[in-house]
Amino acid sequence: MEAAGPATVPPVKIGFLGGSFDPVHFGHLAAARLAREQCRLDRVVLLPAASSPSKARDIAPPAASAGDRLDMVRAAAGGEDWLEVSDHELRRGGVSYAIESARHFRASCPDDRLFWIIGSDLLGKLSLWRGIDELARLVEFVVLHRPGHAPEVAADGGIPGLRLYPCAGDLPRISSSELRARLCEGRPVEAFVPQGVFALIRERGLYRRAAAGGDTG
Numbered sequence: 445m446e447a448a449g450p451a452t453v454p455p456v457k458i459g460f461l462g463g464s465f466d467p468v469h470f471g472h473l474a475a476a477r478l479a480r481e482q483c484r485l486d487r488v489v490l491l492p493a494a495s496s497p498s499k500a501r502d503i504a505p506p507a508a509s510a511g512d513r514l515d516m517v518r519a520a521a522g523g524e525d526w527l528e529v530s531d532h533e534l535r536r537g538g539v540s541y542a543i544e545s546a547r548h549f550r551a552s553c554p555d556d557r558l559f560w561i562i563g564s565d566l567l568g569k570l571s572l573w574r575g576i577d578e579l580a581r582l583v584e585f586v587v588l589h590r591p592g593h594a595p596e597v598a599a600d601g602g603i604p605g606l607r608l609y610p611c612a613g614d615l616p617r618i619s620s621s622e623l624r625a626r627l628c629e630g631r632p633v634e635a636f637v638p639q640g641v642f643a644l645i646r647e648r649g650l651y652r653r654a655a656a657g658g659d660t661g
């Protein structure tokens with residue numbers, strides 16, 4: 445009798461959602477959940493940026509410190525066994541280019557499929573991301589329609605071999621900048637962030653003043 449060959453194990457599918465998460469909100473969590481469901485991801489990693497490339501030249505740095513943003517993201521991810529948090533970009537410091545993170549995760553997970561999850565607000569400038577041709581070889585992109593940002597924007601911009609999967613579904617019309625403004629004005633935000641995140645914002649008095657800035661270390 446012939447021995448059965450080794451069973452082929454399908455590659456693990458890991459999603460990454462990078463962002464400033466200043467603060468993390470239900471829009472981010474909905475994006476992670478939809479991407480996981482529609483692309484059948486095994487897990488999703490929230491990846492807080494030390495400094496986002498698209499925001500690095502903004503006048504205002506992240507309003508909350510790296511430590512506060514990381515704690516809020518950890519609080520938001522708690523309780524979901526498929527949702528993880530990586531502090532890789534925060535430990536690396538500097539501007540958080542996706543290509544550098546993708547090289548790191550590709551090296552540590554050589555056999556897995558890596559999916560970069562982005563909102564449709566980022567699509568128009570995807571071709572300008574640092575090292576986009578290499579990035580498009582290393583990862584596949586999942587795009588969530590963000591209200592107010594048309595998903596039909598020409599995305600590939602001639603990016604060779606781009607693998608890009610649009611996800612269907614309604615995402616909450618929330619942004620971190622709107623939440624920072626609300627907090628600064630003393631308006632409620634409980635409906636937009638998980639309870640643990642709200643508790644941290646209140647305990648630490650985060651985002652009380654718009655011009656407060658904050659350290660990123």
Ligand SMILES: Nc1ncnc2c1ncn2[C@@H]1O[C@H](COP(=O)(O)OP(=O)(O)OP(=O)(O)O)[C@@H](O)[C@H]1O
Nearest residue numbers: 462463464465471475562563615616618619620621
């Ligand atoms: N409401 C939302 N629905 C879907 N995707 C979102 C939503 N908010 C943010 N994202 C996506 O999450 C990622 C991280 O976003 P980021 O941390 O910059 O949040 P933000 O709400 O856009 O912040 P800000 O208002 O400060 O620009 C990006 O890919 C962004 O497109």
Ligand SMILES: O=C(O)c1ccc[n+]([C@@H]2O[C@H](COP(=O)([O-])O)[C@@H](O)[C@H]2O)c1
Nearest residue numbers: 462463464496497498540541542573574
């Ligand atoms: O690598 C790049 O060139 C690049 C340019 C723009 C945005 N990104 C990534 O996109 C994610 C969301 O960015 P932002 O500016 O919406 O917070 C974050 O993880 C950034 O590192 C990456």
